[in-house]
Amino acid sequence: NPIKESKKVQTMPVSNQWFQSHLNPIEWGASLLLWFLVFGMSGTVKFASLKTQMKNKKAILTGVLLQFLVLPFLGFVAVKSLQLDPVMGVMLLVVTSSPGGSYSNWWCSIFNADLALSVTMTTISTLLSVVMLPINLLLYANTAFHADVVKTIDWPALLVSLVIVITAIVTGLYCSASIKWQSFNSFANKLGNISGISLIIFSAVVANSESESDMLGRPWQFYVGVAAPVVLGLIVSNILSSFFQLQKPERV
16 A cells, blocks of 8 residues: 555655565565566467567557546546545555556456457556556546645555566566477466466455455445446446457457
């Protein structure tokens, strides 16, 4: 939680704040599982398929439009219409402004969608998010709340998450292209699936073990706020991808 972590360390020396707050085995464990999840899904894709998808301009532009214009706006609408408090609201804006990646690749793999396109979109959106994430977050957070709330966001933590995804994608694609082992892609897929399931279990256990995280005791606005951008995003994405006549596996 970028806001919570900033509050914890605000009395520490500035030079030690970030390292003190992130030398946490739980955070390292989650980051490691995330890395292996993205690495596994990237390693599943043959490099030739990735190069082909790089030329799929219509699908990529549709994905970028939905990722950086539609979804952040839907998150902002949810925050304002439900009058979420700053902690909950900013966290929702962080999620809706962040690039798609780890689990989107995993779901595409599970449901036999276009995994090569998904990994391509993850690569492009993660690189673009270095610029677009701060722009969207500053725009909507400043509009929804006062400036002091925005100052509490842990920007280094967001950057670390992007670095984890980028390094995992690059490493996975490099291994897929260079390793001659015939079964490597299948191995990478299994590794990604195991990491994805493990990350879900790990996150659920950690969330339920923290006294501050009572998932069943939240106000109704929390559940509606979390679900609304997802449901509306799926509806809008299916409408737009159908309008642009993308193939069905590409629409997922």
